[in-house]
Every structure is written in structure tokens, then in C-alpha cells.
Amino acid sequence: MSIPVVAIVGRPNVGKSHLFNRIIGEATAIVSDEAGTTRDRHFGRAEWAGHDFWLVDTGGLVEDSNLPMDVAIRRQVMEAIEEADLMLFVCDARVGVHPSDARIMDLLRNSQKPWLLVANKVDNPESADYFEFYRLGVTEVYPVSASNGKGSGDLLDAVVGAIPVTDEEIPEAIRVAVIGRPNVGKSSFVNRLLGEDRLVVHDESGTTRDAIDAPMRYHDNELIFVDTAGLRRQSKIDDGVEFYSSLRTRRAIESSDVCILMIDATEGMQNQDLKIATMAWEAGRGLIMVINKWDLFEDKTDKSAEKFRKDAAEKVPYFKFVPFLFTSAITGQRVTKALDLVLQVQEQRTRRISTSQVNDALEQLIARLQPPQAAGREVKLNYATQVEVSPPTIAVFGNNPEAIPEHYIRYLHNGFREIWGFTGSPLRIILRRKN
Numbered sequence: 001m002s003i004p005v006v007a008i009v010g011r012p013n014v015g016k017s018h019l020f021n022r023i024i025g026e027a028t029a030i031v032s033d034e035a036g037t038t039r040d041r042h043f044g045r046a047e048w049a050g051h052d053f054w055l056v057d058t059g060g061l062v063e064d065s066n067l068p069m070d071v072a073i074r075r076q077v078m079e080a081i082e083e084a085d086l087m088l089f090v091c092d093a094r095v096g097v098h099p100s101d102a103r104i105m106d107l108l109r110n111s112q113k114p115w116l117l118v119a120n121k122v123d124n125p126e127s128a129d130y131f132e133f134y135r136l137g138v139t140e141v142y143p144v145s146a147s148n149g150k151g152s153g154d155l156l157d158a159v160v161g162a163i164p165v166t167d168e169e170i171p172e173a174i175r176v177a178v179i180g181r182p183n184v185g186k187s188s189f190v191n192r193l194l195g196e197d198r199l200v201v202h203d204e205s206g207t208t209r210d211a212i213d214a215p216m217r218y219h220d221n222e223l224i225f226v227d228t229a230g231l232r233r234q235s236k237i238d239d240g241v242e243f244y245s246s247l248r249t250r251r252a253i254e255s256s257d258v259c260i261l262m263i264d265a266t267e268g269m270q271n272q273d274l275k276i277a278t279m280a281w282e283a284g285r286g287l288i289m290v291i292n293k294w295d296l297f298e299d300k301t302d303k304s305a306e307k308f309r310k311d312a313a314e315k316v317p318y319f320k321f322v323p324f325l326f327t328s329a330i331t332g333q334r335v336t337k338a339l340d341l342v343l344q345v346q347e348q349r350t351r352r353i354s355t356s357q358v359n360d361a362l363e364q365l366i367a368r369l370q371p372p373q374a375a376g377r378e379v380k381l382n383y384a385t386q387v388e389v390s391p392p393t394i395a396v397f398g399n400n401p402e403a404i405p406e407h408y409i410r411y412l413h414n415g416f417r418e419i420w421g422f423t424g425s426p427l428r429i430i431l432r433r434k435n
């Protein structure tokens with residue numbers, strides 16, 4: 001379920017960003033119908049021969065840093081080794097083997113992760129320029145031209161052949177992602193829940209996939225905290241690799257059922273928090289807002305929590321439907337309450353309402369407020385049914401669906417929520433034509 005990450009590494013000017021654009025262009029770039037565009041300056045989603053993967057261009061890591069070149073390249077490669085499932089090591093066939101290439105290769109060889117050597121700028125496949133890279137002792141060199149696309153199909157075949165097969169999912173387990181900006185207390189919180197020593201992820205190279213997702217049982221339910229290794233690692237990461245942390249947040253959201261978005265009470269709700277919340281909400285995940293470090297919140301009265309929540313809901317309308325929990329990961333206050341909320345939200349998100357109930361609700365709502373009539377034609381809504389769970393999706397059928405204004409859809413939305421709640425879950429309404 002978690003989509004593998006492929007990172008492009010190499011010296012500056014070997015053509016990493018050209019190759020990034022070429023692959024994203026060539027492998028069907030999926031524009032998500034959920035979370036807006038999946039393309040960033042530094043990473044993009046691609047699909048080739050039925051395999052999805054994230055592609056990361058690590059070029060920015062070197063260019064944006066003030067470090068000496070070799071130190072910057074080393075860091076770029078080490079970060080990739082830690083974060084990615086497969087590395088594409090790009091060299092410049094016109095230059096030949098560069099001393100930095102040999103050093104990168106040593107790092108990759110020691111990484112215990114799969115990688116491929118790509119000789120770029122082989123614009124003419126007949127050219128023998130790239131043979132020289134075999135001297136490095138690799139079994140295969142992939143010649144490509146990022147400029148004209150030659151060789152990129154073969155490279156993509158090799159990429160999807162080399163990315164690890166993703167874990168099989170345990171179907172009944174509820175997957176929980178704890179997300180939020182650095183230092184808000186995510187690892188302290190998860191440690192509290194799992195028991196202190198559970199999150200000590202062994203940092204020897206080759207941290208395995210199964211160490212990344214931590215399972216636990218709660219009231220006969222299995223919960224899996226996804227990417228707990230990422231929480232650990234994050235503290236070591238600074239701005240230079242921001243793109244890895246935003247990619248990680250995205251992956252964690254995508255591979256979860258319920259997201260716990262953690263905010264630092266002393267810092268309040270920031271734009272970045274709203275962005276992450278919306279990413280999770282639009283992806284159809286359950287959402288719980290945890291306001292942590294509540295022990296440090298100043299001038300607390302018994303109204304403070306309510307006020308915090310109200311202020312947040314003024315910024316983001318859907319927060320009305322999202323549970324807020326005020327915790328201290330340090331004292332442990334209300335931390336386990338989060339697990340109750342996870343179960344509750346998951347229950348709401350997977351809830352199935354019978355068609356007769358949905359129809360009754362629609363009838364009542366229409367009786368209370370008719371859809372506005374368009375000039376010269378009747379606008380009628382006839383019936384409704386829940387077509388999906390996770391998140392609940394209700395299809396409403398009518399003779400003129402395009403004539404139903406946004407505010408009336410909102411009215412239905414609020415009406416359905418009044419009846420069924422769907423707390424912490426997005427609710428989608430689709431209008432369909434049917435007389």
C-alpha cells in the first residue's frame with residue numbers, strides 16, 4: 001500500500017532534473033483526483049507498467065546548500081539511502097567516470113539498498129561513451145538521453161523490476177498516521193502510546209520496512225502506526241531535505257485510514273498545519289486534531305480548549321466535523337483518549353447507511369428546503385444512495401444536477417451530518433442525472 005520511493009542521485013550537471021522531468025513525462029504522471037497535483041519541484045508520482053512509485057530529484061539538496069560540494073553530494077546520497085527504496089545513480093557519459101562518481105558508488109555499495117547506474121547524455125544510442133562505466137564493476141549500465149528520451153523505456157522497465165514489492169496489508173488493522181510539523185511532540189506521543197522502547201528504531205543501515213510500521217492492540221482492534229521510523233528520523237533532518245519530509249507526510253497520509261494531526265498548543269495553528277489537514281481531508285482520510293503541549297498553554301481556563309477549537313473552525317469550515325483533543329505527551333494527559341477517537345472515527349468513516357434511510361433523509365431535507373429552481377426548468381432531486389465508504393460517499397440523483405448550486409449541496413451535506421455525524425470523516429456528495 002505504501003508506494004515506493006525512487007531517488008535520483010548524482011553530481012551536479014549530470015542531468016538529474018532533466019531525467020526527473022523525462023521520467024515523470026514518460027511514465028504516466030498521475031494527477032491525483034484527491035489531493036490536488038502530485039507534482040512538486042522535487043518529487044512526482046509516476047506509473048509504469050502498472051507500478052506506482054514516487055520519484056525524487058535530489059538535485060536541490062546540493063544546489064541549495066552552502067556546504068563544500070563533496071560534503072553536499074555525500075549528504076544527498078546518504079539521505080536518499082535512508083529515505084528511498086531504490087536509487088538511480090546518474091553519471092554523465094560525456095564526461096566519463098568522475099572521481100566523485102566513484103565516491104558515490106562506494107556509498108551506494110555499502111547501503112544494502114538496490115540502485116541502478118544510469119549513464120545520461122547518450123543522445124545517440126550507437127555511441128560507445130558509456131561503456132567506460134562498466135569499469136566501475138557494475139553488472140549493468142543503463143544508457144539514456146534525458147534530452148531526447150532514448151533509453152528511458154528500458155530504464156523504466158529496470159526501475160519497476162528493481163523496486164521492492166510492497167508489503168501485504170493486514171486487512172482489519174486500522175492504519176494510523178501521526179503527522180504534523182517537526183517538534184510538535186509526535187514521537188513523544190507515539191512513544192507514550194506504544195511504550196517507551198517501542199520506537200527505538202535501530203539506526204543501523206538497512207532499517208527494514210517492517211520496523212517502519214508499529215502495530216498495537218487496543219480493545220480488540222489492531223492499530224498500526226505507519227512510518228514511526230520517519231518520526232524518529234525527522235529530528236535529524238533540517239531544512240535542506242524538507243522535500244523528503246513533505247513527501248513522507250504525503251505517503252503516510254496515503255497509507256493510513258486515520259490521521260492524527262498534531263499541533264503545538266504554544267504555537268497555535270499555522271498555515272502549514274492547515275495545508276497538512278486539508279491534504280488528509282481531501283485524500284478521504286479520517287482526521288483527528290491533537291493539540292499537544294497543553295501543559296505549556298498559558299492562562300488556561302476551562303474555556304480555553306473550546307476557544308481554541310472555535311478559532312480553528314473559523315479558519316477551516318470542515319473543522320466543525322473533526323474531533324479536537326488537548327494532550328500532553330509529557331504528562332500523558334488524555335493521550336490514550338486518542339485511541340478511542342481513532343476507533344470512533346474509523347467506525348464513522350466506514351459506516352454504511354441503508355438506501356431507505358438515505359432516501360428518508362433526502363426527502364426530509366427537501367421538504368424543509370426545496371432546491372432553488374432554475375429559470376424555465378424544473379429542478380428535482382429524486383433519490384439518493386450511499387455508493388461508497390471510506391470516506392462515505394452519497395450519490396444524489398436528479399433531473400438537472402448541474403443546476404444545483406453549491407450552497408444547496410452544502411445544505412444537504414450539513415443535513416446528512418446532522419443525522420449521521422460521520423465525525424472526523426470527510427463526506428462526499430456526488431450529483432448524478434436521473435429522471
Ligand code: GDP
Pocket residue numbers: 010011012013014015016017018019059120121122123144145146147148
Ligand atoms: P542536474 O544538475 O544533475 O539536475 O542537471 P540538469 O538536469 O540541470 O542538466 C545539466 C545540463 O546537462 C543541462 O545543460 C542540460 O541541458 C544537460 N543535459 C541533461 N540531460 C542531457 C542529455 O540527455 N543530453 C545532453 N546532450 N545534455 C543533457
Ligand code: GDP
Pocket residue numbers: 181182183184185186187188189231234235292293294295296327328329330331
Ligand atoms: P516530533 O518532532 O514531532 O516527533 O517531536 P518530539 O516528540 O521529538 O518532541 C519535541 C520536543 O517537545 C521534545 O523536547 C519533547 O520533550 C517536547 N514535548 C513533546 N510533547 C510535549 C508536551 O506535551 N509537553 C511538553 N512540555 N513538551 C513536549
